[in-house]
Each structure stands twice: as C-alpha cells, then as structure tokens.
Amino acid sequence: MPIQLFESETHASTYAQARPSPPQSLIGSILSFLESGFPPDTNGLWPQAVDVGAGSGQTTFLMKDHFKHILGIDISAAQIGEANKRNIYPNVSFKVSPAETIPLENESVSLVTASQCLHWFDLEKFYTELNRILVPGGVFATFGYLPVPIISTDDSSSKNKLAQLVEKCRLELSDLWEQPGTDFLNSKYTGLKLPFNDNHKINTIKCSVPYSGQKYFDYITSWSAYNELMEKNPEKAKKFTDNIVNQLKVILETDDVFSAQFHHEFEFFLLMSRKPEN
Numbered sequence: 001m002p003i004q005l006f007e008s009e010t011h012a013s014t015y016a017q018a019r020p021s022p023p024q025s026l027i028g029s030i031l032s033f034l035e036s037g038f039p040p041d042t043n044g045l046w047p048q049a050v051d052v053g054a055g056s057g058q059t060t061f062l063m064k065d066h067f068k069h070i071l072g073i074d075i076s077a078a079q080i081g082e083a084n085k086r087n088i089y090p091n092v093s094f095k096v097s098p099a100e101t102i103p104l105e106n107e108s109v110s111l112v113t114a115s116q117c118l119h120w121f122d123l124e125k126f127y128t129e130l131n132r133i134l135v136p137g138g139v140f141a142t143f144g145y146l147p148v149p150i151i152s153t154d155d156s157s158s159k160n161k162l163a164q165l166v167e168k169c170r171l172e173l174s175d176l177w178e179q180p181g182t183d184f185l186n187s188k189y190t191g192l193k194l195p196f197n198d199n200h201k202i203n204t205i206k207c208s209v210p211y212s213g214q215k216y217f218d219y220i221t222s223w224s225a226y227n228e229l230m231e232k233n234p235e236k237a238k239k240f241t242d243n244i245v246n247q248l249k250v251i252l253e254t255d256d257v258f259s260a261q262f263h264h265e266f267e268f269f270l271l272m273s274r275k276p277e278n
C-alpha cells in the first residue's frame with residue numbers, strides 16, 4: 001500500500017509555492033550522463049521522459065527543452081491539480097498514477113527522474129517498472145535536497161539564526177516524520193541499491209535561490225510532518241506557526257516578516273543508473 005501524504009489541496013498549493021526546483025547544473029549532469037550512452041536526435045531532443053512523484057512539476061518543467069514529450073505522474077490528485085495549473089507547455093503533460101505502475105509502453109522512455117520521493121515508493125515494484133519502460137541505454141536519476149537548508153543572507157548572523165530555526169522546527173516535529181523514509185532521505189540515500197550496474201553519484205550540489213519570509217514560512221508548513229500535526233492537533237499547529245512568525249520578527253528585525261528578502265541555500269544530491277544496452 002503506497003504512503004499518501006500530499007493529498008490535501010491546501011498542502012499541494014503551499015508545496016507549489018515554496019519548494020525549490022533543482023538547479024540547472026543538476027539537470028545538466030543528468031543530461032550529460034544520458035548523452036554519454038544515448039545521444040539525442042539531430043535537434044538535440046530525446047523522445048520521452050517521465051518524472052515520477054512529480055509533485056507540482058518542480059523537475060518536470062525543467063526538462064521541457066530537452067525531450068519531445070515529458071510526462072509527470074504523481075499518486076496525489078491535489079499535486080497533479082497544481083501541476084496542471086502551472087502547465088503552459090504543449091510537450092508536458094501530467095497524470096495521476098503511482099510510480100509502481102507507469103502508464104507507458106515497454107522500452108519507450110529515455111529518462112526517468114524521481115526527485116525527493118524515491119523513499120516513499122515500493123522499490124521492488126518501481127524498479128521492475130523502470131526496467132520495463134526504459135529503453136536500453138536509458139537512465140534513471142533520483143535526487144533530493146536536505147530538509148535543513150543552509151540559509152544565506154547578507155547578514156551572517158541572521159543566516160545562522162534562520163538555519164537554526166528550521167532545524168528547531170524539524171526537531172519539534174520529530175515524532176511526525178514518516179519513517180524510515182525520512183531518515184533515508186536525510187542520509188542522501190546511503191546504501192541505496194540502484195537498479196542497474198552503471199552508476200554515478202554526485203553527493204553535493206549547492207544552489208542559492210532568492211527567498212522571502214513568506215516562502216520560508218511556506219517551506220516549513222509544506223512539510224508532511226507539519227501537515228500531520230495540523231490534522232492531529234490544530235491548536236498545537238497554530239502555536240507552532242505563531243512561534244515561527246514571532247521568531248522571524250526577532251531574527252529579521254521587522255514586523256513585516258513575510259516581505260523580508262534573503263537568499264536561501266539548498267544542498268542537493270544526485271544518483272544515476274543506466275540500463276544496459278543488451
């Protein structure tokens with residue numbers, strides 16, 4: 001039975017606004033790995049990519065210039081609803097579907113991506129499905145980012161305090177993080193057995209994105225653990241968010257915390273695996 005944690009429309013909407021997309025350099029590393037075994041056509045395009053556990057399209061949209069068609073699938077109808085609202089590209093489409101049964105033909109896909117979601121899947125079933133849909137030489141890429149971001153602002157002391165506040169919030173929700181998936185993600189998938197033998201791992205890819213107090217707040221409230229708290233104990237959840245706002249007022253030295261601007265750094269990791277030619 002798959003774990004379903006991103007079902008509500010409010011959660012999906014917050015998620016769409018606050019979660020980072022992977023940096024272009026990470027997508028570049030995936031395309032280089034793919035190209036080294038399976039070059040694109042003369043227009044620089046590969047036929048088909050699938051982004052599984054696509055959420056609201058954080059990765060799906062980044063592949064629009066490299067594939068003739070990209071399908072984003074997710075088990076949550078609310079997430080796919082958000083992805084469809086943001087989709088203006090004719091070669092991108094989305095479908096509600098579990099990663100364990102992908103609605104595509106055998107050997108029809110050049111690249112499968114799974115960002116920040118592999119730890120929720122039934123791996124055995126998913127790998128069987130990967131092997132079925134990937135063309136020989138096709139690539140599976142899975143990646144994620146650390147839940148405790150390193151935050152930069154021009155002021156190094158507020159940077160440290162903002163990072164500490166995220167960590168404090170994460171620990172406060174300790175009992176509500178789905179396990180063992182969350183610890184596995186936090187370990188950057190240490191010990192993960194990839195589906196094929198030709199593999200490549202990049203352990204750290206840093207990216208810095210412009211952030212606001214609003215996004216910072218939304219990032220924390222988009223966590224599955226916070227959404228669990230909201231469901232189980234709304235009063236405690238309100239105290240939790242009031243406390244974030246109060247602490248932000250002190251750290252950012254303003255009452256208008258949601259408008260404050262700073263830079264926010266995420267640390268991504270990437271694992272890739274290529275299906276053999278024969």
Ligand SMILES: C[S@@+](CC[C@H](N)C(=O)[O-])C[C@H]1O[C@@H](n2cnc3c(N)ncnc32)[C@H](O)[C@@H]1O
Binds near residue numbers: 054056058073116122
């Ligand atoms: C943390 S979000 C990641 C979304 C997006 N890929 C990103 O990078 O932000 C995890 C997503 O995986 C989806 N998910 C969890 N289990 C799934 C499964 N078995 N099949 C497909 N999607 C699944 C959830 O609905 C959720 O949207």
